[in-house]
Amino acid sequence: MSFDSRIKEILITEEEINREIKKAGKWIDNNYKNSDLILIGFLRGCVPFFGRLMTSITIDFVTDFMVWSSFKGQDSRQTKPEIITDILIDIKGKDVLIIEDIIDTAETLHYALEHLKKKQPKSIKILTMLNKQEGRKVNLNPDYTCFDVENKFLVGFGLDYKEQLRNLPYVGVFKTSK
Ligand code: IMP
Ligand code: MG
Numbered sequence: 001m002s003f004d005s006r007i008k009e010i011l012i013t014e015e016e017i018n019r020e021i022k023k024a025g026k027w028i029d030n031n032y033k034n035s036d037l038i039l040i041g042f043l044r045g046c047v048p049f050f051g052r053l054m055t056s057i058t059i060d061f062v063t064d065f066m067v068w069s070s071f072k073g074q075d076s077r078q079t080k081p082e083i084i085t086d087i088l089i090d091i092k093g094k095d096v097l098i099i100e101d102i103i104d105t106a107e108t109l110h111y112a113l114e115h116l117k118k119k120q121p122k123s124i125k126i127l128t129m130l131n132k133q134e135g136r137k138v139n140l141n142p143d144y145t146c147f148d149v150e151n152k153f154l155v156g157f158g159l160d161y162k163e164q165l166r167n168l169p170y171v172g173v174f175k176t177s178k
Contacts (some may be wrong), residue, residue: 006165007155007172012147014169017129017157018052020146024127025056027144028097035095037061038121040087042068042112044166045101045158049129053099064089068108081108083115096121100128101158102149103142104135113140130154130171147171 003010028037041050043065054063067085096116103109109126116124125143134151153176155161156168165174 003170003172004165004168006161006175007168008175010170010172011149011152011154012157012171017049017146017170020129021049021052022056024053024144024146025058028053028057028061028127029059032059032061032095032097035122036093038089038091038094038096039063039099040091040096040116041065041099042108043085045160046099048158048166049101050099053127062089064091066112068112081111087116091116091119091121093120093122096124098124098126100126100142102130102132102154103128103140104132105137106140107138110138110140129157130159 037059039050039054039061041047041063050063064087065085066083066087069082069084098109098112098116100109103126113124127144128142129146130149131142131145131147132149132151153161153174154171155165155174156171158166159171160166161174
């Protein structure tokens, strides 16, 4: 199989992603049968996963999105990530499910939960495509994980290197230049 030259190896194939997305859709169907479900994604990494997951869910739900400033790779200062765009809908008394591409340090998620809880949802849970447990800096874990992954820099299926490679239909290990 041929793949992008910037990729060292394919870690998760499109078939494997599709299979796990179907399972995640069933989990949502079973766990949110009689609830007012709101799926919230953080742009831009969640886009392919969120899009495909939506079509695997059969119960009713509404969607909303947030944009957070990235506080990584700027300089060594660790400041709080900031909200660029907040959700637009009212989540008070509703069941919120956050849809993540990958959880690494969980720092962004920590601030996101703090922010969203102030809006008084009935419940708030996290579903992630990838979970990089070794990268954790905050003790926060997803309620549903499609794949546990090693602590390597990954790209594809929404994950970027300098905003590119999000379009790869698989998750691959990025080739470092050295
Ligand atoms: P964290 O959990 O606060 O560290 O942030 C998770 C975010 O960092 C994800 O939504 C990605 O945007 C980014 N991220 C973490 N690990 C990777 C990776 O291996 N490749 C690309 N982006 C990553
Ligand atoms: Mg992201």
